[in-house]
Amino acid sequence: MLGRDFFARSVHEVAPDLIGVTLLVDGVGGTIVEVEAYDQEDPASHAFRGPTPRNAVMFGAPGFAYVYRSYGIHWCLNAVCDVEGRAEAALVRALAPTHGVEEMRARRGGVPDRALCSGPGKLCRALAITREHDGLPLDEPPFALLERASEPEIVTGPRIGITRAAERPWRYGLAGSPFLSRPFR
DNA sequence: ACCGCGATGCACT
DNA sequence: GTGCATCGCGGTG
Numbered sequence: 001m002l003g004r005d006f007f008a009r010s011v012h013e014v015a016p017d018l019i020g021v022t023l024l025v026d027g028v029g030g031t032i033v034e035v036e037a038y039d040q041e042d043p044a045s046h047a048f049r050g051p052t053p054r055n056a057v058m059f060g061a062p063g064f065a066y067v068y069r070s071y072g073i074h075w076c077l078n079a080v081c082d083v084e085g086r087a088e089a090a091l092v093r094a095l096a097p098t099h100g101v102e103e104m105r106a107r108r109g110g111v112p113d114r115a116l117c118s119g120p121g122k123l124c125r126a127l128a129i130t131r132e133h134d135g136l137p138l139d140e141p142p143f144a145l146l147e148r149a150s151e152p153e154i155v156t157g158p159r160i161g162i163t164r165a166a167e168r169p170w171r172y173g174l175a176g177s178p179f180l181s182r183p184f185r
Numbered sequence: 186a187c188c189g190c191g192a193t194g195c196a197c198t
Numbered sequence: 199g200t201g202c203a204t205c206g207c208g209g210t211g
Contacts, residue, residue, distance in 0.1 A: 036203070038203070044203065045203085046203075068203085070202075070203070070204050070205095071202065071204050071205080072202095072204095073204070073205075074204050074205070076203065076204080078203090089203095091203060093203090111206095119204070119205070120203070120204075121204050121205060122204090122205075125205095159203075160203080160204095161202085161203055161204065162202090162203055163201090163202080181204095
């Protein structure tokens, strides 16, 4: 089990270290294969313009879940990071399903297994993550984070779906994984 | 393969 | 009123 101190570092260290970690919610989930980093000086980050009710968790202690609604439909999960009081977060973008696959299939309505968790909105659907998880600690139920077994081969590239600061190579992935939201170039 | 678009909530100008 | 840290579907090459 990963403790909260894992997240008491710069998101630029935490994000690549999350690749290969197993994320479970009520025992359902899989191996993290894709993450993006957002820091406080980042125009693409929700924290860039300062605290609001929505992003309040980002300005709190590290090791907690920041869950927000995207495009009015989807939920997205972040792990809050923090070094020297900065508001930073790692957006969990894709998992390789390993635990509770039948449950995830039922929640995701017949998509191929490869697409069960191949995007930030998709994985929240598969793991039933909603606003109720916003602000919950990641090292206590219903969450669980299992340390990776071996050192993964990590690839990087520009982040997806943003318009500002889009050139920053702060997207991290497991090399060659078929469970990514999109391939790396 | 790519491209367009609708669904829908909410923070912010 | 505008713009998203999205997704899935339906159209066209």
